[in-house]
Amino acid sequence: MKALFRYFDGYRRQLVLGPLFKLTEAVLELFVPLLMANIIDVGIKNGNVKYVVTHGLFMLGLGAVGLACALTCQYFAAVCAQGFGRSLRKDLFRHVFSLSQAEYGSVGTNSLITRLTSDVNQVQTGVNMFIRLAIRAPFLTVGSIVMAFTINWKIALVFLLSTPLIVFVLYRVMSRSLPEYTRIQRQQDVISRLAGENLEGARVIRAFSKQDSEIEQFQQAGDTLSDITIRVGKLSAALNPITSVIANLAIVAIVWFGGLFAQDGGIEQGQIIAMVNYMTQTLLALIVLANIIVILTKALASAKRVSEVLAQESSMPEPRQSAAEKPGAPRIEFESVRFAYPDAGEDAVEGVSFSIQPGQTLGIIGGTGCGKTTLVRLLTRDYDVTGGAVRVDGTDVREYTSRRLHAKIGLVPQAAQLFSGTVRSNLQLGAENAPDSALWKALEVAQGSDFVRGKPDGLDTPVEEGGKNLSGGQKQRLTIARALAKQPDILVLDDSASALDYATDAALRRALRAQTENMTVVMISQRASTIKNADRILVLDDGRQCGFGTHEALLESCGVYREICRSQGIVTEEVGA
Known part of the structure; x- marks a missing residue:
């Protein structure tokens, strides 16, 4: 929790004044039983009506002042x-985006969602309850016992017997229930993960008729959470009856001994009632204290998860400032690149070396799992190379700031990802101030202007979460247009035309070649027809570079590329024989 204290900046006055006002209310509350006794x-x-009225009004005044202090x-x-929670959530969200893919994956998306929402809310609730009750409850407990001793120390001994018993019960219940709250948080992570996976893959689950098994798995996770929660609930449910029995027995003892002392004139009837009220205050304060400890424990557990x-x-x-680019250097250069994913047993890519100049088009082709997308991740620095170097404009990508590097690269990923909003807001994701003319130009190059113009609202057409109201081809064309709208130096198309028909794919390639001018285009595809007209083609086989050159040169020199083209009908059996 100490690591989170900095998020109180700007709210330290409220953090100090809040408990002071609550302490004032508690002090006033301690005087009420004495006034009632008088x-x-x-x-x-004595039948003194004036005394009753004036002291009654004074009690009302104390109540009003106490209410004002409580409200303050x-x-x-x-x-x-709320301010603490807002600052913490904002900083946590920003920090998540500063992590690399390795750290991001080690925590897990669903766990991060739980920490950003549920855990931050738990910490926020802990702060709220600490300010409101953390000082009041202990003060009332001790203050009630002290006030009881000022009335009659012999009867007040009942407090010294009953209070430790209540504290012991509270300790036993909390010592058994508090560890379960950590398990509850972990199980909520599991439920969040299952819910996210199943909702994201609902179509796949229905396609394989696995609804029943997934529902059963989710139900089991829910049952586990329910069992833990019920177990904790049973322990907590035992708290009030046991403490109430102890407190009521203590009240019986106070009334019993008070009656005996009253016969001898050692105590007045009103003072007995005051003692009963102080015992009730002690009980309530201890129960509140127990609840605060539970809330704070849950908050501390959540704070630990957030702090992690x-x-x-x-x-x-990344450096504070990007290194200077080198004029005349290749736009993209891979030098003896080797990379292995974290905890992987072998390299994903090895020995990859090539360069491509500004304005040229690079095609990357190879079998499934050969490392095509891995090269893109190294170029955009989602991961750092294990060996070798990746350079953009002559500068190692590790010497760029993240903002500068990504400003130079327009990425169209394999899975088209759109965000809720409008067509315009999605296209302006990387170019906030892009005019409509630039957006329409990007759409025309991406072959998406026709279907957008066909919508009644044009660029203001609503886009649902993930683009669920659009077809796969429409989403791909919008993501291509989004990358083009930012006018990057490098455009990376990571198998991003897979949902397009051959005619649209061909039109897209012609438009890219004609209208991207000095932009370097990297096209990753399973289709040889898509990349055969590229200035240079990189052929990968099981993470190794097995060819680099033009289409014609590779047909002559690269057996892997020749086999790909033959299998797709690009060339006949005799070519290169």
Whole structure:
């Protein structure tokens, strides 16, 4: 929790004043039983109506002041807790995006969602309850016992017997229930993961008729969470009856001994009632204290989970300022690149060396799992190379700031990802101030202008979450247009035309060649027809570079490329024989 104290900056005044106002309310509350005792023992006993009225009004005044203090504390607590939670959530979200893919994957998307939402809310609730009750409850407990001793120390000994018993019960219940709250948080991660996977893959699950098994798995996870929660609930449910029995027995003892002492004139009737009220205050304060401890324990467990993410440093630090680019250098250069994914047993790519000049088109082709997308991830620095170097404009990608590197690259990933909003907001994702004319030009190159113009709202056409109201081809064309709208130096198309028909694919390639001018285009595809007209073609086989050159040269020199073309009908059996 210490690591999170900096998020109180700007709210330290509320953090200090809130408990002080609550403490003032508690002090006033301690005087109420004494005033009631005086009203009974002096006013009612002697028939002094004026005394009863004036002291009654004074009690109302104390209540009003206490209410004002409580409301002020509530306000300060709300402002501080909400501000703390907002700052923490914002910083955590920003920090997540500073992590590399390796750290991002080690925590897990669904766990990060739980920490950004549920865990931050738990910490926020802990801050709120700490300001409101963490000082009030212990003060009332101790204050009630002290006030009881000022009335009659012999009867007050009942407090010294009953209070430790109540504390012991609280300790036993909490010591068994608190570890379960950590298990609850972990199980919520599991449920969040299952829910995310199943909702994201709902079509696949239905296609394979696996609804029943997935529902059963989710039900089992829910049952586990339910069992833990019920077990904790049973322990907590035992708390109030046991403590109430102890407190009621203590009240019986107070009334019993109070009656005996009253016969000898050692205590007044009103004072007995005051002692009963102090015992009730002690019980309630201890129960509130127990609930606070539970809330704070849950908050501390959540704070630890949040702190773990905040303490996680990226394994790929970036410089404060990008290094200078080298004029005349290749736009993209891979030099003896080798890379292995974290915890992988072997290299994903090895011995990859090539360069491509500004304005040229590079095609990358190879079998499934041969490392095509891995090269893109190294270019965009989602991962750092294990060996060798990747350079853009003569500068190692590790010497660029993340913002500068990604400003130079327009990426169209394999899976078309759109965001809820409009066509315009999606196209302006990388170019906030791009005018409509630039957006329409990008759409024309991406072969998407026709279907957007066919919509009644044009660029203002709504886009649902993930682009669910669009077809696969429409989503791909919009993602290509989005990358083009930012006018990058490098356009990377990672098998991003797989949902396009051959005619649209061909039109897209012609438009890219005619209208991208000095832009370097990297096209990854399973189709040889898509990349055969590229200036250079890189052929991969099981993570190794087995060919680099033009289509005609590779047909003559690269058996893997020749076999790919033959299998797709690009060439006949006799070519290259």
